[in-house]
Amino acid sequence: MILDAKDVHKSYTVAGSRTDVLRGVSVLLSAGESLALMGESGSGKSTLLHLVAGLDVPDHGKIMVETQNIAVPSDTARAELRRSLVGIIFQQFNLIPSLRVDANIAFQAQLAGRYDAQWCAILAKRMGLSDHLSKYPEALSGGQQQRVAIARALAAKPALILADEPTGNLDEDTAQTVLNLLLEITRETDTALLMVTHSAKHAGALDRQLTLRSGAIN
């Protein structure tokens, strides 16, 4: 099992008012499997993704990524686990503007100590980026920028890719192309994929679908 999240609880208290966002959510995901996480706005999809990424800590529950529990209080420990186990793709691409495309692709892998020039070149080619490697992100279209972000996440050979509405900023044709590439490569490399999406059509392209409602999965 690549992801084994068990009985995850998370609430936020703002100005004395408490919202129970996740009330005992469990998710299993095996190698090479893709899972779409759906649910209304505010249902807690991003919250769950952030917890799995170790960007935040649950109030209760265990989040095993491979053999490691990422739900630990230490920020440093979570950052280290995130770097070695997880690749994250955001809706806003989040590329580093001052780095060329090739350096953006290599960035995460270098941080994780797993830079493999040949794998980066293969990914760039598969993503249709070979002619854009010496450009800066601002010179690319949205679809191209998201393909850089996907290549960057995959370059570090993570066990798990977390994608938060990765095609949310793209037109439908571009979104479909980008999603197909993401699915193709995660399947080929046996990488697990957990993807938040509002699109039932995109969710349907993944192996499984889950919906968050009232803080639980049903």
Ligand SMILES: Nc1ncnc2c1ncn2[C@@H]1O[C@H](COP(=O)(O)OP(=O)(O)OP(=O)(O)O)[C@@H](O)[C@H]1O
């Ligand atoms: N850091 C935070 N502090 C306080 N409340 C938060 C925080 N993060 C999220 N929430 C609240 O938790 C709930 C779930 O938010 P979340 O972003 O996970 O929903 P979502 O399903 O991803 O929504 P969307 O589809 O609109 O992105 C919302 O009510 C939100 O206001």
